[in-house]
Amino acid sequence: MRKRFLILAVLLTLVILPACGGSGNEEALKIAILAPLSGDVATFGESTRDGALLAIKERNAAGGVLGRQIETTVEDSQCSAEAAVSAGNKVIDQDGVSYIIGEVCSSASIPLSEIVEAKGVFQISPTSTNPSVTINEDGSTKSAVFRACFIDPFQGTVAAKFAQEQLGAKTAAVLLDQGNDYVRGLAEFFKEAFEAGGGEVVVWETYTGEDQDFSAILTKVKAANPDLLYLPDYYSTVNLIGAQAKEKGIEAIMMGGDGWDSPDLDTSAVEGGYFTNHYSADDPRPEVQNFVATYKEEYGATPDALATLAYDAANILMDGMEEAGNDDPMAVAKAIEGMTFDVVSGSIAYDEHHNPVKSAAILQVENGKISFIDSIAP
Numbered sequence: 091m092r093k094r095f096l097i098l099a100v101l102l103t104l105v106i107l108p109a110c111g112g113s114g115n116e117e118a119l120k121i122a123i124l125a126p127l128s129g130d131v132a133t134f135g136e137s138t139r140d141g142a143l144l145a146i147k148e149r150n151a152a153g154g155v156l157g158r159q160i161e162t163t164v165e166d167s168q169c170s171a172e173a174a175v176s177a178g179n180k181v182i183d184q185d186g187v188s189y190i191i192g193e194v195c196s197s198a199s200i201p202l203s204e205i206v207e208a209k210g211v212f213q214i215s216p217t218s219t220n221p222s223v224t225i226n227e228d229g230s231t232k233s234a235v236f237r238a239c240f241i242d243p244f245q246g247t248v249a250a251k252f253a254q255e256q257l258g259a260k261t262a263a264v265l266l267d268q269g270n271d272y273v274r275g276l277a278e279f280f281k282e283a284f285e286a287g288g289g290e291v292v293v294w295e296t297y298t299g300e301d302q303d304f305s306a307i308l309t310k311v312k313a314a315n316p317d318l319l320y321l322p323d324y325y326s327t328v329n330l331i332g333a334q335a336k337e338k339g340i341e342a343i344m345m346g347g348d349g350w351d352s353p354d355l356d357t358s359a360v361e362g363g364y365f366t367n368h369y370s371a372d373d374p375r376p377e378v379q380n381f382v383a384t385y386k387e388e389y390g391a392t393p394d395a396l397a398t399l400a401y402d403a404a405n406i407l408m409d410g411m412e413e414a415g416n417d418d419p420m421a422v423a424k425a426i427e428g429m430t431f432d433v434v435s436g437s438i439a440y441d442e443h444h445n446p447v448k449s450a451a452i453l454q455v456e457n458g459k460i461s462f463i464d465s466i467a468p
């Protein structure tokens with residue numbers, strides 16, 4: 091009788107103990123990655139997914155977060171407001187996700203942040219640079235929305251100063267897609283800074299996201315003959331405008347923002363141009379060079395800024411979870427507010443609007459290659 095009881099007790103222990111929380115058996119923590127994997131800016135999504143997945147893979151191999159493995163869901167949110175909102179609702183309501191890395195594009199991240207706030211979920215955008223991603227319309231900071239990148243008032247100012255001080259630009263033409271939060275914002279911040287520095291914006295023309303033929307507005311640029319042509323759009327549109335501008339014989343130096351960063355940027359269309367960016371793979375810091383080597387080994391390609399910032403965003407989130415000590419998105423947000431992070435793109439701490447304070451890189455397209463020119467601190 092006693093012996094039977096003992097066997098039963100041993101059996102029960104074997105079955106029950108591991109089920110209620112011995113280390114490796116706890117439920118996985120879920121993180122969703124929302125990025126544009128199709129459409130005009132698909133390279134943005136591919137890099138973002140690959141960078142984030144690499145960070146998570148490394149963390150899982152080292153034992154996970156809070157002793158639990160991370161499980162990922164990847165959604166194609168298409169750089170669009172509608173797709174990002176429906177992907178956000180899906181991962182939160184159906185998959186039970188409380189942590190989102192994404193989106194890439196500001197006009198997708200802003201509406202996504204609104205449902206994230208309403209549902210008490212955590213979001214970190216690796217690369218959305220428009221100020222409204224982390225702040226509400228009344229200027230207050232969203233409780234659990236962060237980013238891993240600088241913001242466009244800084245990026246626009248860095249571009250304007252560089253154009254004036256290093257390129258000697260006195261006049262500029264600015265072409266923008268009025269319907270895109272990122273493009274419109276960056277255009278406005280650039281204009282403000284360029285004028286504050288004594289420059290003159292001689293052409294300010296808008297187009298829509300569907301436009302393919304820019305000859306009408308480029309004719310105005312040609313007539314005004316500015317020193318600089320500022321194109322704060324994504325690479326796919328910049329490829330079109332740049333090629334058509336060169337065809338028209340426009341000689342202004344072209345300049346743009348982080349949206350130019352893509353292996354599919356048509357370097358001949360923007361030859362001689364400059365753009366501001368988050369990082370350069372040529373940065374000699376060991377953190378950068380080690381990451382470039384690991385990423386190359388994993389994917390056979392050099393990481394662009396999107397891959398790097400997605401890797402950083404995933405690490406910021408996972409460090410925050412570890413620091414919070416529990417799986418509560420609001421506690422993770424509070425923890426991150428007080429931390430500093432040594433990530434690949436630099437050493438960062440958050441300001442009161444959940445924006446990291448960090449430098450921008452200036453890159454040049456020269457003889458078909460992209461080279462690192464300078465790094466500008468805030």
Ligand code: PHE
Nearest residue numbers: 195196217218219272348349
């Ligand atoms: N900053 C862009 C946005 O806010 C996204 C982007 C970041 C694109 C980095 C390319 C490189 O929409």
